[in-house]
Amino acid sequence: MSSERDITATSRGLIERNTIGPVPADERNGSALGLVGIWLGVNMLPLTVVTGGLATTLFALPFWWGVLAIVLGNVIGGVLMALHASQGPSLGVPQMLQARGQFGSRGAALIVVVATVMFMGFYISNLVVGSQSLSSVFPSISTNAAIGLALVVSMGVMVIGLRLIKLLLTVSAIVIGTLVVLALAKIVSDGVPASVLQQGGLTATGFFSMLAVGAVWQIAYAPYVSDYSRYLPAGVGSRSAFWGTFAGSLLSGVLMMAFGALLGALSSTGDPILGIDETTGSLATTILMAFALSSMLGNAGNVYCATLTTLTLVENVRPGWIPRARGRLVTSFALLLLGAAVALVATDNFLADFTSFITILLYVLIPWSAINLIDYFLIRHGSYDVASFFERDGGRYGQWNIVALAVYAVGLAVQVPFAVLPQYVGPVATSLHGVDLAWVVGLVVSGGLYYAVAARGRDTSTLSGAHRPFDELAAN
Incomplete structure (x- = not known):
């Protein structure tokens, strides 16, 4: 392959030049503790608060039942998400590029497109909520001016790349986390009426819907967790990557969502963001400003990952092409502008639209997650030929894995009768009074079916290819 040396070509300078190629061993650094800081910061956003507020507003759960659903959902989704993160130190490539090992170089494009839409969806959502936070302070x-300001700030972060994103996420974790703890202390010291915590009613529909929201919040990170953990030295190990990612994301996700659920219950309007102003007194301005800034800075992470998936799609058309910093920046700026344009025309029904978006996202991601995890841990036991990911014919994995694609399609189809959406409620979900179990069915069926067919048809010459070291790619 003529451009194999380009795969690992990087710069020692400030601006990141690694894109979708494997990270060379001599450029790997960091620790599990560093991952904790990153993933604490990832959730320190107003959008997380808005999502947690669904428990006591849209789903009308009593506060403590809402918190229980939040915790269980984040634990379940967090385990699945962190298992994907554990693949990063071993393979050293972005998460979605690994999908070629299951679906083939061409077949993986479908999953990559889904991931790109997801990253852009969260980018746009953060733009809307972050700009609303800034407008509420000033x-x-x-809102449009705030979106424009966020665009400029995110562009500045994207120029440097992942190194600056990691630093900003860790700092955000410290600042926002401290402010939220202070806000909770203020609310508790002022006294929370028992009637507020008990308002609403426990229903299976509300409880399992919020549990699903918590799960999808974590699972939605699965398509890019290795984008962060791929820089860890291979010696750090999968276990450290798992626990660092899981601990950071679970703690921050539960904290911010529980904060949102409490604000939703206390707010006279049912809006968690407006509830900050109503309940935290003089802290409100500082919190809202910090939220607005964290959205502007941290949102670069969503565009960064969307950039990697977009470049992965382009490489499908130009096999072996691994862009450097210029290609990353041009793509990033185009995606930033596209997302800002969509955010500018966001409707007033944003909250309802966002809820539908994350529910559909869960249905689409679950089969991919099940297939990826079964393939990595039970079929290939982490042994992949990374060089094959960049070969024109797909190398060991070919261009199309019809078995994996068929299982993915089945995983989507079996969820339809169980689906619960504003536009459609499946017949089984209707008989269950709106309880959403589609994602559970999709996970079990996709994972079980893939294991059955892949294990039976396993050919060690293609399924368990020797794992060629990263530096070997540059030496060939």
Whole structure:
């Protein structure tokens, strides 16, 4: 392959030049503790608060039942998400590029497109909520102007790349986490009426819907967790990558969502963001400003991952092409502008639209997650030929894995009768009074079916290819 040396070509300078190629061993650094800081910061966003607020607003659960659903959902989704993160130190490539090992170089494109839409969806959602936070502090700044400001800030972060994103996420974790703890202390010291915590009613529909929201919040990170953990030295190990990612994301996700659920219950409008102003007194301005800034800075992470998936799609058309910094920046800026344009025309029904978005996202991601985890841990036991990911014919994995694609299609189809969406409620879900179990069915069926067919048809010459070291790619 003529461009194999380009795969590992990087710069020692400030601006990141690694894109979708394997990270060379001599450029790997960091620790599990560093991952904890990153994933604590990832969730320190107003969008996480808004999502947690669904428990006591849209789903009308009593506060403590809402918190229980949040915790269980985040634990379940967090385990699945962190298992994907454990693949990063071993393979050293972005998460979605690994999908070629299961679906083939061409077949993986479908999953990569889904991931790209997801990253952009979260980018746009953060733009909307972050700009609303800024406008609430400075009414003279319109939502559109706030979106424009966020765009400029994110562009500045994207120029440097992942190194700056990691630093900002860790700092955000410290600042936002401290402010939220202070806000909770203020709310508790002022006294929370028992009637507020007990308002609403426990229903199976509300409880399992919120559990699903918590799960999808974590599972939605699965398509890019290795984008962060791929820089860890291979010697750090999968176990450290798992626990660092799981601990950071679970702690911050539960904290911010529980904060949102409490604000939703206390707010006179049912809006968690407006509830900050109503309940935290003089802290409100500082919190909202910090939220707005964290959205602007941290949102670069969503675009960074969307950039990697977009470049992965382009490489499908130009096999062996591994872009450097220029290709990453051009792609990033185009995606930033596209997302900002969509955010500018976001409707007033944003919250309802966002809820539908993350529910559909869960249905689509679950079969991929099940197939990836079964293939990595039970079929190939982490042994992949990374060089094959960049070969024109797909190398050991070919261009199309019809078995994996068929299982993915089945995984989607079996969820339809169980689906619960504003536009459609499946017949089984209707008989269960709106309880959403589609994602559970999709996970079990996709994982079980893939294991059955892949294990039976296993050919060690293609399924368990020797894992060629990263530096060997540059030496060939």
